[in-house]
Amino acid sequence: MNLPTVQFTKEQELFREEVRTFLQQELQKGTFQTKCDSWLSGSDPAFSRIIAEQGWIGMTWPKEYGGAERSSIDRYILTEEFLAIGAPVAAHWFADRQTGPLLLRFGTDYQKNFFLPKIVKGECFFAIGLSEPNSGSDLASVKTKAEKVEGGWIVNGAKTWTSNAQDAHYMVTLVRTEPVTEKKHQGLSQLIINLKSEGVTITPIRYLTGEHHFNDVFFDNVFVPDEMVVGTLGNGWAQGLAELAYERSGPERILSTFPLLNEAMEELKRQQDIEGLAQISKLVAELWSLRNLSIGVAKVLEEGGEVGVSAALVKSVGTKFEQKIPEIVRLLLDVYPQLHADRAVDRYLAESTLHAPGFTIRGGTSEVLYGIIAKGVLAG
Numbered sequence: 069m070n071l072p073t074v075q076f077t078k079e080q081e082l083f084r085e086e087v088r089t090f091l092q093q094e095l096q097k098g099t100f101q102t103k104c105d106s107w108l109s110g111s112d113p114a115f116s117r118i119i120a121e122q123g124w125i126g127m128t129w130p131k132e133y134g135g136a137e138r139s140s141i142d143r144y145i146l147t148e149e150f151l152a153i154g155a156p157v158a159a160h161w162f163a164d165r166q167t168g169p170l171l172l173r174f175g176t177d178y179q180k181n182f183f184l185p186k187i188v189k190g191e192c193f194f195a196i197g198l199s200e201p202n203s204g205s206d207l208a209s210v211k212t213k214a215e216k217v218e219g220g221w222i223v224n225g226a227k228t229w230t231s232n233a234q235d236a237h238y239m240v241t242l243v244r245t246e247p248v249t250e251k252k253h254q255g256l257s258q259l260i261i262n263l264k265s266e267g268v269t270i271t272p273i274r275y276l277t278g279e280h281h282f283n284d285v286f287f288d289n290v291f292v293p294d295e296m297v298v299g300t301l302g303n304g305w306a307q308g309l310a311e312l313a314y315e316r317s318g319p320e321r322i323l324s325t326f327p328l329l330n331e332a333m334e335e336l337k338r339q340q341d342i343e344g345l346a347q348i349s350k351l352v353a354e355l356w357s358l359r360n361l362s363i364g365v366a367k368v369l370e371e372g373g374e375v376g377v378s379a380a381l382v383k384s385v386g387t388k389f390e391q392k393i394p395e396i397v398r399l400l401l402d403v404y405p406q407l408h409a410d411r412a413v414d415r416y417l418a419e420s421t422l423h424a425p426g427f428t429i430r431g432g433t434s435e436v437l438y439g440i441i442a443k444g445v446l447a448g
C-alpha cells in the first residue's frame with residue numbers, strides 16, 4: 069500500500085475541539101446517551117437533526133445542495149469524535165456516508181435536488197438493500213426482481229439484514245432488471261425505493277442484545293417510478309462497488325469499541341494498575357497505526373484515487389482490532405458486564421461483546437476481503 073500521511077492543519081485541530089466541546093455539552097444536557105457501536109446501532113432521528121443544525125451532515129457536498137464543501141479530512145475528524153464518545157448517529161449514517169456520494173456521482177439532477185437537501189437537514193434517512201436470504205457475499209446472485217411497466221418498475225423479492233430500515237425513509241436497492249445470463253454481474257440496477265410504499269413490509273431481526281437494529285424487508289408488487297433509477301440501468305454492480313469503497317475504510321472500522329477502550333483506560337488509571345495500562349498501551353499503539361492507514365485511504369478517496377484493495381485491508385485488520393478490545397478488557401479488569409449497568413465499563417463491555425461477532429461480517433466478511441486483497445496483490 070502506498071498511502072499518504074496526513075498532518076492535520078491548525079484549523080482542523082480547532083474543528084476537532086469544536087466538535088468535542090459540542091458533544092460534551094450535549095451529553096451533559098442529556099441529549100443523548102453514549103454506547104459502543106453507536107454508528108450502526110445508535111439510531112436517534114432527533115439527535116441526527118441536532119447534528120444537521122450544526123451543518124455536519126453532508127458537510128463535504130456542494131453548497132448548491134446544502135453541503136458545506138468541506139474536506140473529507142474534516143469529515144473524518146467529525147466522525148472520529150462521534151465514534152470516540154459513542155454518539156447515536158446511525159439514523160443519518162448511510163445517507164451521509166454513501167447515498168449522498170452515490171447520488172453526486174451517478175444521480176440525476178432531479179434525484180440530487182430532491183434528496184440531498186433533505187439529507188443535509190436530517191429529514192431523510194436511507195437504508196442499504198444489498199443482502200438477501202440466499203445472497204450475501206455473492207451479491208451478483210440477488211433475486212429481487214424489477215419488471216418494467218408504464219412509468220416505472222414493479223419490484224418483488226426480499227432483502228435481509230437491512231440496518232435501520234425501521235427509521236429510514238428510502239432504500240437504495242440492488243435489483244435484477246434483466247434476466248440472468250452467464251455474466252451474472254450484468255443486468256443489475258439500483259433503485260431508490262420509498263419504504264412507505266404500498267407492498268413494502270419491514271420486520272425486525274433482533275440483535276443478541278434484544279435491540280431492533282436490522283430487518284427483513286419484503287417487496288410485494290411495489291411500484292417504483294422511473295425517476296428513481298440510479299445511474300445507468302444494468303450498471304448496478306459497478307455502481308455498488310464504487311459505494312463499497314466509502315463503506316470499508318472509515319474510522320467506524322476501527323473505533324466501534326473505542327468507548328470501552330477509553331473507559332477501561334480510565335478505570336486502570338483510577339486503580340493505578342501499571343501492568344494493565346501497559347497492556348492497554350499496546351492496543352493504543354495498534355490503533356494509532358490503523359488510524360494512519362484509514363486516514364490515508366480517506367485522502368486517496370478525496371483525490372479520486374483507487375482504494376479497493378487498501379480499503380479491504382483496513383477493514384479486515386481494523387475489525388479484528390475492534391473485536392479484540394472486549395476480549396482484552398475483560399481479562400484486565402474486574403468487570404460485571406450488563407447492558408443496563410450503572411458503571412460505564414460494564415455497560416460498554418456487554419454491548420461490545422454482544423455486537424462484536426458482526427464486525428467482521430457487515431460490509432463484507434473478512435474471508436471475502438482476503439480474496440479481494442490476494443487478487444489485488446497478484447494483479448500488482
Ligand SMILES: Cc1cc2nc3c(=O)[nH]c(=O)nc-3n(C[C@H](O)[C@H](O)[C@H](O)COP(=O)(O)OP(=O)(O)OC[C@H]3O[C@@H](n4cnc5c(N)ncnc54)[C@H](O)[C@@H]3O)c2cc1C
Nearest residue numbers: 196197198199203204205229230231426429430431433435
Ligand atoms: C450488523 C450487520 C449489519 C448489516 N447491515 C446490512 C445492511 O444494512 N444492508 C445489507 O444489504 N446487508 C447488511 N448486512 C449483511 C452483510 O453484508 C452480510 O451478512 C455479509 O455480506 C455476508 O453475507 P451472508 O450473511 O449471506 O453470508 P455468506 O455470504 O453466506 O457467507 C457465509 C460464510 O462463507 C464465507 N464465504 C462466502 N463467500 C466466500 C468466498 N468467496 N471466499 C471465502 N469465504 C467465503 C463467508 O466469509 C462467511 O464466513 C449486515 C450484517 C451485519 C452483521
